[in-house]
Amino acid sequence: MISSSPWRPAHEDEALALMELERAANLRGLAAVFPGPFPEDDVLARWAIVLADPGVSVEVVDGPDHLRAVVAYDDSALRHLFVHPDSWGQGLGSSGVARSVAAIGKGATLWVLAANERARRLYEYLGWVPTGDRQDSVWTPHPTELEYRWSGTVIRPLSPDFRDSLLAFESENRAWFARTIPDRGDAFFDEFDDQLAGRITEHVGGTVRMFVVLDESGELIGRVNFVDVARGSADLGYRLAERASGQGRATDAVMLGLNEMSRLGVTEVRAATTVSNAASQRVLEKCGFVPCAGTPDELGGGGGRREKAVHFRLGRDHARAG
Secondary structure, X not given: OOOOOOEEEOOHHHHHHHHHHHHHHHHHHOOOOOOOOOOHHHHHHHHHHHHHOOOOEEEEEEOOOOEEEEEEEOOOEEEEEEEOHHHOOOOHHHHHHHHHHHHHOOOOEEXXXXXXXXXXXXXXXXXXXEEEEEEEOOOOOOOEEEEEEEOOOEEEEOOHHHHHHHHHHHHHOHHHHOOOOOOOOHHHHHOHHHHHHHHHHHHHXXXXXXXXXXXXXXXXEEEEEEEEEEOOEEEEEEEEXXXXXXXXXXXXXXXXXXXXXXXXXXXXXXXXXXXOOHHHHHHHHHOXXXXXXXXXXXXXXXXXXXXXXXXXXXXXXXXXXX
């Protein structure tokens, strides 16, 4: 069978072509980050080393007069990804990332410039989450780079497309949720379509921002919601399916949601949980929240009981910032 993939292994004599591809991508997308002359000789030498390394896979996509894209990865990390500006928006970045993930699997890492918003949004859309680690780039003027890890967890804006999977998620996990938070009640399910339509209207209007959480197979496993969105602030709520608990996915989903809200100018985020919900408290702390004073003093817990509330606010050192 003849493969329809446009990707092929790079040849050892293509270092110059790879340098020219990287130069074109950087001059178009990162000129403000690297204002000096492009270091052609150093980049050419690096590509020669990468191509000669048997532990690194380098794959490219041909164009009529230049390479259109390159992805390079080893057994643990996506090392390089560049797409020629003439080919931006054609899916080559996504397919290059997919090839690296297919080879490495969950836990793959990469480093990306904090200022490279285009790349960061792509990675987050494809299931990569920031680890919180950062370093200085080796290239002058040494801007900050952020480490990302592939988890397979993604978030998508709430839409009618998720109606059936969202209803199934809420129904199948109803008893699970009721162990720690008040049950939604039968009316929620009886009036589900009206409830969903109202939430989508609010989302589009910007007073709330609601996301569904999907795993790497595309199955809906959770929700992340931001309500009372106004003047750069919002309140966070989230819930995750029982089968997806204990895997770090709640932390990943909340972090991705915070990044999306930061892009919208929302940086003051509040959250609250009950004193007995230690798991939720750990998720918030991992995402950069710190305890704070707040009201009300009590919240509804599992089984209809009232419990002491624990309030949090997003700290100034939230990992998204970069």
